[in-house]
Amino acid sequence: MVEFKNITKIYDGPEGKVTALDKVSLSVQPGEFLAVCGPSGCGKTTLLLTAGGLLRPSKGQLNLDGSDPYGVSPEMRSKIRARMIGFVFQQFHLIPYLTVRQNILAPSLALPTKKAGQRAQELISSFGLDDRAGHVPAQISTGQKQRTALARALLNKPKIILADEPTGNLDEGNANTVLSYLSQYVAEGGCVLLVTHDVRTAAHATRTLEMSRGQLVE
Amino acid sequence: MLHRWRGFALGIFAVIIAVGSLTGAMTLLKLHDLQTQKILNEKEEETEKKMAVLKDEMRKATLKLKFNLLILPKQQNIRDLHMKGYPSEYMPEEYVTRLANSGIIVVRHFLPSLQQRIKWPEKNRTITLIGTRGEVPNLHKDPRRPLVQPVPPGTIVLGYGLHHSLGLHNGDKVKLLGREFTVHKCHEERGSKDDYTAWIHLSQAQELLDKEGHINAILALECICQGVEGLLMKVREEIKQILPGTQVIEMGTKAIARAEARAKVGQEAKSAVERERRHRTKMRSEREFFAAVLVPLVMVACAVWIGLLAFNNVRDRKVEIGIQRAIGFRAGQIMFLFLSKFLIMGLLGGLLGIFTGLGLGRWLALVLEDDMEGIATAGELFNPGLLLLCLITAPMLAVISGWLPTMFAIRQDPADVLREV
Incomplete structure (x- = not known):
């Protein structure tokens, strides 16, 4: 599904070049929940953003469902993201002035689909957000926020979920709930690439990789 | 938003x-x-x-005022007229009759005259002698009372300066150029050249001045003034057509002054x-x-x-x-x-x-x-x-x-x- 082939990402920093990813090669297949663990600054977020078509690698090639997202135009890359990828962030990044329902429906503006409303309602129900559907993010709990963010990521039925510390701001109960939703998604044929510094979170994955100084360790 | x-x-x-x-x-x-x-x-x-x-006031005022025109021989130099005080050129007396019979509708009366500055040898005076026969009414207008009384033949009308200095009175006999006249009227003082003017009948003036059948001015009196502006030009044109040998000047009436003011x-x-x-x-x-x-x-x-x-x-x-x-x-x-x-x-x-x-x-x-x-x-x-x-x-x-x-x-x-x- 997602394949990194010798990907290197080098940033130009104020103190010179910084290698965030150093010849990284990995693949995540449908039905796989891959967790990449590592300390802060080891290149986890860079890995995730590169996988999501948001950060062009300095070297190497990315294969996303058989094609290279960096080999197409930015507009096409946006379409690929809308159709194939769902993002979940530690900070949730919900749009503050939209309700839970509207936040969940937001990807349907990027990629209009039939029955988006019905799909949103299904997600609202399955994520236990019925009584909060009309609330804005400021009016719901952190667990509900992350469930909303997860529902938003799943609206367009993506082939892969890219999750950046999705449980970083959650208590154990809510973290387990979110992780169980991700596991359920994987069980239904999706794949998840999750980066975290929390070993307990990584324990829910089907496979775990360690990352250190931009390099992956099995 | x-x-x-x-x-x-x-x-x-x-x-x-x-x-x-x-x-x-x-x-x-x-x-x-x-x-x-x-x-x-x-x-x-x-x-x-x-x-x-103003127009209405003008109309009313000029209806009463009317205005006067002076018809002169064409060759009369206007500058000379003003310098001398009388016309020095002549035209046929018959012009008056022609005008009166012409049907001109804007003039009510015509006053022909023969004027000349002469020496009055019997009294050792220089006077203006005017021969007049009174107004000739416009035959196409309603008959009206004459504006100026004619001077009967054999009589003389004297200005104030003359009768006063010569001690003459109405009915006195006086000789002018060898012919005797009875004083018909003595005018009050006017403060103008009229004070040294003598008026006699036109025919006698023509005889005395050796200008039989001639006059040198026709005063057109009581020209109708409804709409004074531009009328003078009309009258001039009309008179010019009737009497090609003449020229017409305006006598400086109040009507024109008012029209100009307006x-x-x-x-x-x-x-x-x-x-x-x-x-x-x-x-x-x-x-x-x-x-x-x-x-x-x-x-x-x-x-x-x-x-x-x-x-x-x-x-x-x-x-x-x-x-x-x-x-x-x-x-x-x-x-x-x-x-x-x-x-x-x-x-x-x-x-x-x-x-x-x-x-x-x-x-x-x-x-x-x-x-x-x-x-x-x-x-x-x-x-x-x-x-x-x-x-x-x-x-x-x-x-x-x-x-x-x-x-x-x-x-x-x-x-x-x-x-x-």
Whole structure:
């Protein structure tokens, strides 16, 4: 599904070049929940953003469902993201002035689909957000926020979920709930690439990789 | 928009100011034009009324006054006439009859005369001798009482200077150029050359001066004065056709003086209207210049204001834009989201700005102009064309102002944003 082939990402920093990813090669297949663990600054977020078509690698090639997202135009890359990828962030990044329902429906503006409303309602129900559907993010709990963010990521039925510390701001109960939703998604044929510094979170994955100084360790 | 309503409201306010200044300036100029029209109409109406009153007064006055013309031989030098005080050229006496029978309708009486400055040898005086036979009535007019009594043959009428210095009285006998005359009338003092003038019958004057069948002037009396202006020219033309060998001069009557005064008043009134028109035009130019400088300045300031608000908005929404990009929003879609906001801002601001401008322009007009009574109401000032113009230009202004920040927004690297948070 997602394949990194010798990907290197080098940033130009104020103190010179910084290698965030150093010849990284990995693949995540449908039905796989891959967790990449590592300390802060080891290149986890860079890995995730590169996988999501948001950060062009300095070297190497990315294969996303058989094609290279960096080999197409930015507009096409946006379409690929809308159709194939769902993002979940530690900070949730919900749009503050939209309700839970509207936040969940937001990807349907990027990629209009039939029955988006019905799909949103299904997600609202399955994520236990019925009584909060009309609330804005400021009016719901952190667990509900992350469930909303997860529902938003799943609206367009993506082939892969890219999750950046999705449980970083959650208590154990809510973290387990979110992780169980991700596991359920994987069980239904999706794949998840999750980066975290929390070993307990990584324990829910089907496979775990360690990352250190931009390099992956099995 | 509702989430960041303060910024949105400030943006609308900026558009209101921009559109309001444009509409206000245009309204002010329109009101200026209306007021100018009103003032000029009032002045013209006032002038017309004044002129109508003057005309009526003139008609009444000149009906009573009438005016006199002096018909002279064509070869008479007018300068000589004024220098000598009497005509020195001659024309046939038969001209009077020709005129009287001509059907000329503007003259009631004709007074033929033969005048000459002579030495009165018997009394050792230099006098003006006038031979006259009284008025010849216009045969085509109603018979009227003669204006001047004829001098009966064998008699003489004397001016004050003559009878007084010679001690002559009515009925006295006196000799002139060897012929005896009875004093018929002694005039009161007139203070003019008449005081040294003697009048005798025309035929006797012709004999004494050896000018039988000749005269040197015909006084046309009581010319009808309804509409004096231009009449003199008509009379001149008419007489010229009847008597080609003559010329006609006006005797300086009050009627002509009044007509001239009236014409002068009319001219002055027209000049006053013209002066007012020039003053208003100058005032309009000044206001136009002021508007031409101020309005673009205000509009540019408002555009910069909207631009700054938009930059601020983009900065605040950096993460949101990053998320939108992450969930698949294309640059064009984000641009549409931003620009549609500016479009709505422009439409709302434009609509409100029009009414603000109308009110502002009207208020300014009330402050700047005197006597705005009856001036058009805001409703009457409403111009659909202006509405259309504002509803096009205001969103354009807002969209153009927000364009750069929007471009900045869509060019942000979402990865940078997402990595930062």
